[in-house]
Amino acid sequence: MSNIKKRLLKEKIAKVAMQLSGITITGSLFFIIGTILYKGLPYLSWEMISQSPQGGFYIGKEGGILNAILGSLYLATCSTMLATLIGIPISIFLNIYVKSGTFLERSCKLLFDVLFGIPSIVYGAIAFSIMVWVGIRASLLGGIITITLLTIPIVVRTIDELLKTIPVDLKHVTFSLGATRWELAKIFLKYIKPGIFTAILLAFGRAIGDVAGVLLTTGFSDNLPKYIDEPAATLPLAIFFQLSSPIPEVQGRAYASALVLTFIILIIVICTHLLASKQQKHKI
Amino acid sequence: MNWRLIKDKLIQRSFATLLALSLIVIVLILLGLSFKSLPLLRAESFGAILTESVWSPLNGSFGFLPFIMGTIWVTFISLIISVPLCILASAYLVEYAGEALRRMVLPLVNVLAAIPPVLYGVWGVLFVVPFLSQYVAPIVGAETTGYTVFAGGIVLAVMIFPIMVSIMVEVLQTIPYELKAASLSLGATKWETIVKVILVKAKPGLIAAIVLGISRAFGETIAVLMVCGNIPQIPKSFFDAGYPLPALIANNFGEMMSIPLYDSALMFAALLLFVLIFGFNLISRLILNRLEGKS
Numbered sequence: 180m181s182n183i184k185k186r187l188l189k190e191k192i193a194k195v196a197m198q199l200s201g202i203t204i205t206g207s208l209f210f211i212i213g214t215i216l217y218k219g220l221p222y223l224s225w226e227m228i229s230q231s232p233q234g235g236f237y238i239g240k241e242g243g244i245l246n247a248i249l250g251s252l253y254l255a256t257c258s259t260m261l262a263t264l265i266g267i268p269i270s271i272f273l274n275i276y277v278k279s280g281t282f283l284e285r286s287c288k289l290l291f292d293v294l295f296g297i298p299s300i301v302y303g304a305i306a307f308s309i310m311v312w313v314g315i316r317a318s319l320l321g322g323i324i325t326i327t328l329l330t331i332p333i334v335v336r337t338i339d340e341l342l343k344t345i346p347v348d349l350k351h352v353t354f355s356l357g358a359t360r361w362e363l364a365k366i367f368l369k370y371i372k373p374g375i376f377t378a379i380l381l382a383f384g385r386a387i388g389d390v391a392g393v394l395l396t397t398g399f400s401d402n403l404p405k406y407i408d409e410p411a412a413t414l415p416l417a418i419f420f421q422l423s424s425p426i427p428e429v430q431g432r433a434y435a436s437a438l439v440l441t442f443i444i445l446i447i448v449i450c451t452h453l454l455a456s457k458q459q460k461h462k463i
Numbered sequence: 464m465n466w467r468l469i470k471d472k473l474i475q476r477s478f479a480t481l482l483a484l485s486l487i488v489i490v491l492i493l494l495g496l497s498f499k500s501l502p503l504l505r506a507e508s509f510g511a512i513l514t515e516s517v518w519s520p521l522n523g524s525f526g527f528l529p530f531i532m533g534t535i536w537v538t539f540i541s542l543i544i545s546v547p548l549c550i551l552a553s554a555y556l557v558e559y560a561g562e563a564l565r566r567m568v569l570p571l572v573n574v575l576a577a578i579p580p581v582l583y584g585v586w587g588v589l590f591v592v593p594f595l596s597q598y599v600a601p602i603v604g605a606e607t608t609g610y611t612v613f614a615g616g617i618v619l620a621v622m623i624f625p626i627m628v629s630i631m632v633e634v635l636q637t638i639p640y641e642l643k644a645a646s647l648s649l650g651a652t653k654w655e656t657i658v659k660v661i662l663v664k665a666k667p668g669l670i671a672a673i674v675l676g677i678s679r680a681f682g683e684t685i686a687v688l689m690v691c692g693n694i695p696q697i698p699k700s701f702f703d704a705g706y707p708l709p710a711l712i713a714n715n716f717g718e719m720m721s722i723p724l725y726d727s728a729l730m731f732a733a734l735l736l737f738v739l740i741f742g743f744n745l746i747s748r749l750i751l752n753r754l755e756g757k758s
Binding site: 186187189190193194196197198200201203204205207208210211214215218265268269271272273276285287289290292293294295296297298299300301302303304305307308309328331359360361362364381384387388389390391394395415418419422433434437440441444445447448452 | 477481489551554559578582583584585586590628675726743744749
């Protein structure tokens, strides 16, 4: 009898331990956002997000991080667009044009899965040395190319997952009506339309938050980027630089900048979630 | 020929070209990195680079051991923290929790994945570092600024929660119901079923998830760089500062290019990361694909 009691006690302890670890993991999210909110909110002001750095910004005088916000938005928008334009055709090709189950299909999908895990610092390092070799200086263009390479696997993988959810019957029916593969692809794209936006948002989120890739390739600038061959500031880098300053004012701005980035990410996450639930309803 | 068929063919060609181009990029990365690290490999033997512990580019000595050990320390610490938590939490989500709770928790975990590394770094600087130096270090009697491999490990642990939890949950869901039913009907408690049946059966998948976590931790740059202290020494305890490989690349690239072999050494570091992470990812994806095929 004491044996069964012991086992049931063990069961109870294990259950509590499991609940606690679940709470720790989910709680860490709120903890991180909470910490940034708590530290950043007092420093957040309209001036912060509406102005470029003025003289003496980095010793705590007036100015804001508009240059970094815009730089990041330009960079993320351009590279996400490019990655989508390259990634969707690749996904379509692998799912419709290549016969499923072949070596080509499986190995390509595997490669994109693997590429998904390659850290951005590797892309950044190689892009930087190519840029030095060709003789391009750090610029928005360099950053866009690097981040595009980084986000292509995300788009390919996400679209691939979506295409897998399409019932195989749809494919057979379309073909039996005499459609070409490209016409089938158009139907498929229509079918997963909300999901495509999810993929774009995922890529955008990754692009806007990346540091290691842009650190070497995009450089930093206090001005708003006017041309694509100029260095541009990015929000994560602005956070990083300001945080390493010894001046409390500037550090405070780093917290506020972190808060701005958090807001952007949360908006993206919420949009993704809304679109995902739309995709659920979007079934034929 | 029919215009529709021509269009179909043209599109096939162009899409195939895009695919080929993006795959060529991988080869280019590998070739470029190897080519750039050749000068260093010519100057010193492969074994010497990996096992020497003196990093002094000005004197031409490039010992990678401190950085490799730094990376191993932070990864190891992050695994100690995250592996048990993730296994327990995933088991709970799959075996105990209802559909409603699962639907609430998993998206939240995904939000954790969407948070940019630099924000983890900010959190590390604002919370983990002071917490370690003010509360944890005095307990064990250590004197530290808080910028330690321990801080790096904690930040990394939180960063690899999402990838491990989401894959572990997927793996645990593939365990056939019959196995659990058999174990439960023999009188085992739920916990005993989890430990002795489910986790045993799910072992390859769990290992794949952990390996993916490791490769994520290996490559993480900015968050670790912000909290690790960045001193090129071999860490001897949790409360020593460390200097992981990615941080080395990020901190030094673009500077001091005039020192001979310096950029070659940094490219070698990138090559090392690329090959290791590529291998790790490949292995775990292969395991996961096989599991998916079976179920």
